[in-house]
Amino acid sequence: MYFGEPRVPGLRSGRGFYAIVRHKEVTEALRNPEVFSSYPSVSIPPPPPWAKYIFGNSMVNLDDPQHGRLRRIIARAFTPRMLNKMEEDVTASANRIIDRVIAHGPGGDFISMVANPLAAGVICDMVGVPEKHRSLVIDRVHTWADYTGVRPGFLSSVRLGVKNTRGMLGLRSMFVELGKERRRKPADDLISSLVNANIDGERLTNMELGAFCTLLVTAGINTASNGMAHGLRLLTEHPEQRELLLSDFARHMPTAIEEIVRYVTPGMRTGRTITREHEVCGQRLLPGDKVVLYFLSANRDETVFADPDTFDITRDPNPHVGFGAPGIHFCLGANLVRKEMTVIFRELFDRLPGIRAVGEPRQLLSNFENGLTELRFEF
Numbered sequence: 001m002y003f004g005e006p007r008v009p010g011l012r013s014g015r016g017f018y019a020i021v022r023h024k025e026v027t028e029a030l031r032n033p034e035v036f037s038s039y040p041s042v043s044i045p046p047p048p049p050w051a052k053y054i055f056g057n058s059m060v061n062l063d064d065p066q067h068g069r070l071r072r073i074i075a076r077a078f079t080p081r082m083l084n085k086m087e088e089d090v091t092a093s094a095n096r097i098i099d100r101v102i103a104h105g106p107g108g109d110f111i112s113m114v115a116n117p118l119a120a121g122v123i124c125d126m127v128g129v130p131e132k133h134r135s136l137v138i139d140r141v142h143t144w145a146d147y148t149g150v151r152p153g154f155l156s157s158v159r160l161g162v163k164n165t166r167g168m169l170g171l172r173s174m175f176v177e178l179g180k181e182r183r184r185k186p187a188d189d190l191i192s193s194l195v196n197a198n199i200d201g202e203r204l205t206n207m208e209l210g211a212f213c214t215l216l217v218t219a220g221i222n223t224a225s226n227g228m229a230h231g232l233r234l235l236t237e238h239p240e241q242r243e244l245l246l247s248d249f250a251r252h253m254p255t256a257i258e259e260i261v262r263y264v265t266p267g268m269r270t271g272r273t274i275t276r277e278h279e280v281c282g283q284r285l286l287p288g289d290k291v292v293l294y295f296l297s298a299n300r301d302e303t304v305f306a307d308p309d310t311f312d313i314t315r316d317p318n319p320h321v322g323f324g325a326p327g328i329h330f331c332l333g334a335n336l337v338r339k340e341m342t343v344i345f346r347e348l349f350d351r352l353p354g355i356r357a358v359g360e361p362r363q364l365l366s367n368f369e370n371g372l373t374e375l376r377f378e379f
C-alpha cells in the first residue's frame with residue numbers, strides 16, 4: 001500500500017513510501033539488499049543531506065562493500081567468545097543495580113532504575129565511555145528517542161529537532177575525542193580496537209568512529225532497555241508464563257527472550273530504497289521508490305505464527321524479524337541483548353522474587369520505537 005508524504009512547512013517532503021507488512025515480503029526484502037538498498041538511509045523520509053555531511057555514514061545506512069568493511073572491523077567485538085567474557089561484567093553491573101534498588105525501598109520506576117542503567121552501562125563499558133560522560137550519553141539518546149516520536153506542535157518539533165542535532169553532534173565529538181586519546185594511549189575497550197590497526201590492518205577514521213559509536217548507543221540502549229521493561233510487564237501480565245519460566249529458567253529463558261522481542265518488537269520498522277524495477281504483491285516498484293518494512297506487523301503474521309496475539313514463552317520455532325532477518329544487516333547486538341536479558345531476569349527473580357510491574361506504563365509516542373518512558377514496579 002502506498003502512503004504519500006504530507007507537506008510540512010520548512011521541511012523537505014519525499015515521494016512517499018510503500019508499506020510492506022507481511023512476514024514473507026518483509027523477510028524477502030531484508031534478504032535482497034541488491035534491490036532493497038539501505039543507502040542513502042533506512043529512515044523514511046531520509047534525513048537532510050547536511051546531516052550526513054556532519055555525522056558521516058553509519059553502516060546501517062550503507063550497502064556492501066562499504067557496509068561489509070565497517071561490519072568486519074566492528075564484528076570482532078561481538079563474537080560469542082567476547083560476549084562470554086562479558087558475562088561476569090554484566091552480572092556484576094546487574095547486581096550493583098539491584099543493590100541500589102534494594103537500598104532505595106520497595107519499588108520505583110523500572111526504566112530509570114534498572115533497564116536504562118544496565119543497557120547504557122553495558123554499552124558504555126564495552127565502548128570505553130568514562131563514568132563522567134555516561135549521564136550525558138543517556139540524556140542524548142533519550143532526546144533522540146523523543147525526536148523519533150510525535151510532537152503536538154510544529155514549533156515544539158523544530159525545537160526538539162535542534163536540541164537533537166546539537167546532542168548528536170556533542171556525542172559524535174565526544175567519541176572522536178575519546179578516539180584520539182585511545183590512539184595515544186590504548187585501553188582494553190572497543191574504541192581502542194577500532195582506532196588502532198587490527199589484524200587485517202583495517203581501522204576506522206575519526207568520522208567513521210563518531211558515526212559508529214553514535215549508532216551503537218542509539219541502536220543499543222533504548223531497544224535493550226525497552227526489551228527488559230516490556231519483559232517485566234509481560235511476565236507480570238501473564239503470571240502463568242512467569243511461573244512456567246521460573247519452573248526451569250535455564251530451559252525457558254532463551255525462547256522467552258525471542259517471544260518478548262517478537263511480541264513487543266522494540267524497533268518497529270525500517271526502510272529501504274529500490275534500486276531496480278521489482279514487483280512486490282503485484283505492485284511494480286521503480287528505482288528510487290521508498291519502502292517501509294514493518295517488523296511489528298510481520299511479527300504478528302498469522303500465516304507464520306499460530307495465535308500471534310498470544311504471549312507464549314515456549315513458542316518454537318519463532319522466526320520473528322524483531323532483530324531483522326538473517327542477512328547482512330541482521331542486528332549486531334542480538335546476542336548481547338540476549339545476554340543482558342538473561343542476566344537481569346535471572347538476578348532479579350533470584351534476589352527479588354516478588355518483583356512485578358504495577359499501574360499503567362507510560363508509552364513513548366513514536367512510530368519507530370515501541371518504547372516505555374515509565375514503568376512502575378514493586379517487590
Ligand code: HEM
Binds near residue numbers: 216219220224227
Ligand atoms: C531488543 C533489542 C534490539 C532490537 C529489537 C534490535 C533491532 C535491530 C534491527 C531490526 C536491526 C536491523 C535494521 C535494518 O535492517 O535496517 C538492527 C540492526 C543493528 N543493531 Fe540492533 N536491536 C537491538 C539491540 C541492539 C544492541 C544492544 C546493539 C548494540 C550493542 C545493537 C546494534 C545494532 C547495529 C550496530 C545494527 C546495524 C547492523 C548493520 O547494519 O549491519 N542492537 N537492530
